[in-house]
Amino acid sequence: MDWQVLLLDIVLMPLLAFIVGLLMVLMMRRVRARLERRIGPPFFQPLYDIIKLYGKDIQISHGFIHDLGIIMVVGGYITVEMFLPVPGFVGLAEKGDLIALAYLMMVPMLGMALGVGQCANPNGSIGISRALTAMLGYDIPFVLVIVAVAAMYGTTSLPEIIAIQQQGGMATWGVATMPVMAVAGLITTHVMLAKEPFETYIAPAEIATGPMVEMGGKFMGGLFVVQTFQVYTAGVLYVTLFLGGGENWLVFLPKIFAVVFIPFAVTIVFPRYKAGEGLLWVWKWPTGIALLGLALILM
Amino acid sequence: MTSLDLLLSLAAATVLLTLLAGRQPWGGWLATLLYAAQLVVLFTMAATGYEGAVVQSAMQFTVLGLTLHWALTPLSWFFALITIGAGLASSAFASGDWGRQYAAGGGSLRLLHVALALNVASMLLLLCSADLLGLFICWELVSWASFLIMAIGGGNAMRYALRYLVYAVGGGMAVLAGIALVYAETGSLAFAAIATGLPDYSATTLWTLLLLFGSGFAVKMGLLPFHLWQAKAYAETPGPGSAFLGAISSRMGLFAILVVLVQLVGLSRIAGLEIPLTSLDASELLAWLAAFTIILPTFVALRQTDARRLLAWHGIGQGGYMLLGVVIGDALGSAGGLMHVFNHATYQAALFFSVTAVVYRTGTGNLDRLGGLVTRMPIAFVTMLIGIIGLAGLPPMNGFVSKWLIYRSLINEGYPLLFLAAVIGTLGTILSVYKLIHNMFLGQLRLEHEQVREAPWSMTVPMLLLSAVVFVTGYMPGLVFDWIAPVQAALGLPPLVYHLGGITTAGGNLDMLWLVSFMLVGFGIGALIFYSGGRARRVHQLDNYAGGHFLTAETRYQYSYNFYPALQRLIGPLYRGSFQWLESGLVSMLDLVSAGAQGIYRSVHPALYLLTVLVMVLFFWVVN
Numbered sequence: 001m002d003w004q005v006l007l008l009d010i011v012l013m014p015l016l017a018f019i020v021g022l023l024m025v026l027m028m029r030r031v032r033a034r035l036e037r038r039i040g041p042p043f044f045q046p047l048y049d050i051i052k053l054y055g056k057d058i059q060i061s062h063g064f065i066h067d068l069g070i071i072m073v074v075g076g077y078i079t080v081e082m083f084l085p086v087p088g089f090v091g092l093a094e095k096g097d098l099i100a101l102a103y104l105m106m107v108p109m110l111g112m113a114l115g116v117g118q119c120a121n122p123n124g125s126i127g128i129s130r131a132l133t134a135m136l137g138y139d140i141p142f143v144l145v146i147v148a149v150a151a152m153y154g155t156t157s158l159p160e161i162i163a164i165q166q167q168g169g170m171a172t173w174g175v176a177t178m179p180v181m182a183v184a185g186l187i188t189t190h191v192m193l194a195k196e197p198f199e200t201y202i203a204p205a206e207i208a209t210g211p212m213v214e215m216g217g218k219f220m221g222g223l224f225v226v227q228t229f230q231v232y233t234a235g236v237l238y239v240t241l242f243l244g245g246g247e248n249w250l251v252f253l254p255k256i257f258a259v260v261f262i263p264f265a266v267t268i269v270f271p272r273y274k275a276g277e278g279l280l281w282v283w284k285w286p287t288g289i290a291l292l293g294l295a296l297i298l299m
Numbered sequence: 300m301t302s303l304d305l306l307l308s309l310a311a312a313t314v315l316l317t318l319l320a321g322r323q324p325w326g327g328w329l330a331t332l333l334y335a336a337q338l339v340v341l342f343t344m345a346a347t348g349y350e351g352a353v354v355q356s357a358m359q360f361t362v363l364g365l366t367l368h369w370a371l372t373p374l375s376w377f378f379a380l381i382t383i384g385a386g387l388a389s390s391a392f393a394s395g396d397w398g399r400q401y402a403a404g405g406g407s408l409r410l411l412h413v414a415l416a417l418n419v420a421s422m423l424l425l426l427c428s429a430d431l432l433g434l435f436i437c438w439e440l441v442s443w444a445s446f447l448i449m450a451i452g453g454g455n456a457m458r459y460a461l462r463y464l465v466y467a468v469g470g471g472m473a474v475l476a477g478i479a480l481v482y483a484e485t486g487s488l489a490f491a492a493i494a495t496g497l498p499d500y501s502a503t504t505l506w507t508l509l510l511l512f513g514s515g516f517a518v519k520m521g522l523l524p525f526h527l528w529q530a531k532a533y534a535e536t537p538g539p540g541s542a543f544l545g546a547i548s549s550r551m552g553l554f555a556i557l558v559v560l561v562q563l564v565g566l567s568r569i570a571g572l573e574i575p576l577t578s579l580d581a582s583e584l585l586a587w588l589a590a591f592t593i594i595l596p597t598f599v600a601l602r603q604t605d606a607r608r609l610l611a612w613h614g615i616g617q618g619g620y621m622l623l624g625v626v627i628g629d630a631l632g633s634a635g636g637l638m639h640v641f642n643h644a645t646y647q648a649a650l651f652f653s654v655t656a657v658v659y660r661t662g663t664g665n666l667d668r669l670g671g672l673v674t675r676m677p678i679a680f681v682t683m684l685i686g687i688i689g690l691a692g693l694p695p696m697n698g699f700v701s702k703w704l705i706y707r708s709l710i711n712e713g714y715p716l717l718f719l720a721a722v723i724g725t726l727g728t729i730l731s732v733y734k735l736i737h738n739m740f741l742g743q744l745r746l747e748h749e750q751v752r753e754a755p756w757s758m759t760v761p762m763l764l765l766s767a768v769v770f771v772t773g774y775m776p777g778l779v780f781d782w783i784a785p786v787q788a789a790l791g792l793p794p795l796v797y798h799l800g801g802i803t804t805a806g807g808n809l810d811m812l813w814l815v816s817f818m819l820v821g822f823g824i825g826a827l828i829f830y831s832g833g834r835a836r837r838v839h840q841l842d843n844y845a846g847g848h849f850l851t852a853e854t855r856y857q858y859s860y861n862f863y864p865a866l867q868r869l870i871g872p873l874y875r876g877s878f879q880w881l882e883s884g885l886v887s888m889l890d891l892v893s894a895g896a897q898g899i900y901r902s903v904h905p906a907l908y909l910l911t912v913l914v915m916v917l918f919f920w921v922v923n
Contacts (some may be wrong), residue, residue, distance in 0.1 A: 054832035061835035075825025079818045096814050097807030099706050117741030120840040122858035133866045136726045143722045147715040155806035218832030275865030
């Protein structure tokens with residue numbers, strides 16, 4: 001691999017992720033607004049929000065680990081983007097596989113947990129306790145998806161998974177070869193994005209936005225940046241595993257937007273689960289569907 | 300005299316010298332030096348560890364016509380490295396300020412050092428034994444040495460140590476029975492003779508052997524259902540002792556399984572043993588036992604409120620990963636399982652040290668009575684952070700590499716449900732270790748801990764060195780693979796093909812050099828973005844959102860009790876304590892039987908029984 005190309009890749013990939021992620025956040029907010037019969041924010045609002053937060057005069061830090069937590073969240077997701085292949089950019093995807101990526105995605109979570117922990121606010125700690133509990137829920141169907149993908153394509157390397165689907169055409173896409181798994185994956189994506197009814201760990205009226213309770217200024221700004229990465233990663237991962245990736249960005253972008261559109265659109269009709277109920281639901285439905293899908297694949 | 304003899308005599312000398320000089324203030328440091336010397340001698344035999352050359356010992360005994368001898372194989376080299384390393388770190392940790400506090404509190408530091416040296420020496424003997432009889436004798440030696448170090452604490456510690464002893468003696472008897480069976484079948488206890496005799500064994504004999512050896516060795520490993528003794532016994536051992544035990548002691552069970560079941564019997568022969576009426580075979584049974592050993596103790600750890608017990612329970616769970624990897628038996632899985640032995644030793648010792656440092660300063664390891672210590676003990680915090688990332692198996696620490704190898708091998712070999720079990724164990728570990736670090740170091744600093752200072756350097760230096768090992772072997776796992784490939788070759792397993800940064804296989808690569816480097820780059824960019832924002836002002840912990848209330852120094856504003864209530868509501872009813880129940884049932888049954896027997900021979904004319912026995916003995920003596 002040419003090192004200049006590589007360097008360009010790993011600089012551009014997080015940047016692209018950020019820009020596309022901003023658009024996705026914009027879409028999320030607009031969709032929600034339309035469903036609530038509002039107009040919604042203007043085009044650059046997500047970006048303005050971030051710039052405003054970083055530029056605030058009053059920035060409250062509860063100590064070095066609080067700072068480090070935000071650095072780990074943002075930095076961790078930047079690393080994730082470097083390992084996530086997209087059209088035209090392979091980046092470091094050859095150096096780690098889907099399993100490594102899945103575990104890499106837990107590093108920002110850990111950073112967040114550490115940062116919130118130092119804030120010494122029980123609301124934040126309760127939020128993290130709930131977030132980790134939720135992770136114990138959605139990661140189980142997610143792992144089943146990984147197993148199914150590995151069994152179906154015979155590899156856990158993301159570029160190879162994309163190549164197999166693109167060579168075979170639509171009939172070899174994950175959504176065609178393992179439709180049950182694709183359903184489970186979609187539900188899991190929804191839970192992972194912590195959209196209603198699964199936003200137990202944010203729960204503003206209950207635990208004062210949980211992990212965000214002591215976050216303001218650039219701390220909150222960092223979390224806004226991470227939100228863009230989060231929705232982008234979820235979309236790209238789903239498209240990579242089930243929808244054949246993309247030959248170019250013109251094909252790729254509609255696909256990833258379509259994937260994240262679904263949770264954004266359905267989330268508004270739900271209230272919020274209690275923490276334990278949500279977990280039980282995830283263990284029952286997406287996990288059950290994923291187990292069924294896995295059984296179908298292995299048979 | 301070979302280098303191996305030198306090593307074994309150095310280990311013996313360490314025991315003797317600590318016994319003689321243990322009361323001196325420099326006694327501990329002398330022991331530390333001696334461990335370092337042992338490590339140096341071990342590295343003079345680097346050809347064994349890196350290339351697979353076997354070093355014989357000149358020491359030999361003949362008992363009842365059976366010759367006992369000792370030899371250093373790549374497997375013993377690898378385990379000896381971890382054993383001596385753990386001894387070195389624990390001894391260094393115990394020799395300085397911790398030891399002075401321990402002695403001032405009425406503990407006998409000499410006894411602790413002697414016990415540690417005895418453990419290391421007996422383990423080295425076990426690791427180098429080259430026949431089954433030697434293995435058994437050293438096995439018992441190790442059990443008694445572990446008992447000694449566990450019992451030092453007295454009180455509760457003695458109770459748990461005695462409980463361990465009951466398990467260990469039971470396990471030892473199972474092993475002895477297995478050895479007797481082998482002797483009856485083969486007429487020899489030398490490894491080579493057994494290996495040639497084994498193909499003739501019937502399936503029934505093999506099953507009996509597997510059950511006897513398996514359960515005997517499983518006791519030391521803490522494999523389900525023989526795990527109950529371990530956590531409490533380890534946690535009650537004085538700080539550095541628990542670090543040593545947690546790092547390596549129970550791995551002796553895995554070592555014995557590797558020697559007897561993997562090397563002598565062979566995984567393929569175990570896989571050939573079908574379980575009647577099911578589609579499982581014996582090796583899958585072992586794999587599932589390992590999987591349950593991963594899950595159940597991990598979720599027991601989640602409920603602990605004592606930091607050391609939490610870690611000790613995780614130690615049991617992590618043992619499951621090692622066995623799982625080894626039982627799968629392909630190049631990736633067995634390498635992962637073996638590497639996990641090393642990785643676990645490094646981060647587990649670091650974690651125990653960190654917890655011990657906190658106990659040293661605050662006097663408690665109770666997770667409901669700590670909090671916010673990161674501002675007071677930053678080095679202990681960093682050690683714990685690195686340790687928990689390793690224990691949870693997240694990048695960039697070494698625990699991730701070994702677990703990744705195990706995951707990949709489970710996927711490659713087509714065990715999706717075992718893979719799921721392994722991941723559930725990891726997720727449970729993440730929950731539990733976050734609780735650990737949060738309740739000790741994050742959240743609100745308690746009023747009584749305002750004046751706490753960082754642990755002294757005699758404790759922080761071993762902690763930081765171990766943390767460095769955890770990181771470096773995660774960054775460059777090839778350093779550890781260098782030792783593992785010869786072990787695999789010696790055990791008859793397919794050897795791993797690797798490079799410094801990881802492995803390249805069809806269907807998914809791992810290159811930690813790249814992954815970790817770019818994680819650091821990512822963090823660097825994250826830091827740039829963070830510090831590009833406005834300057835942050837540090838506020839006091841009480842300057843906090845409290846729903847309109849003002850917080851004062853007396854306000855307890857911490858969330859640590861019952862940390863995962865939602866999860867516990869769901870899975871709480873599943874903690875039935877079935878194994879406790881089983882254990883106490885067995886104990887009561889045994890009590891009943893022995894009481895009954897006592898009742899017979901003591902209440903009805905004991906003199907008559909004695910007379911009968913005497914007459915019979917006399918009769919046979921005369922007749923013969």
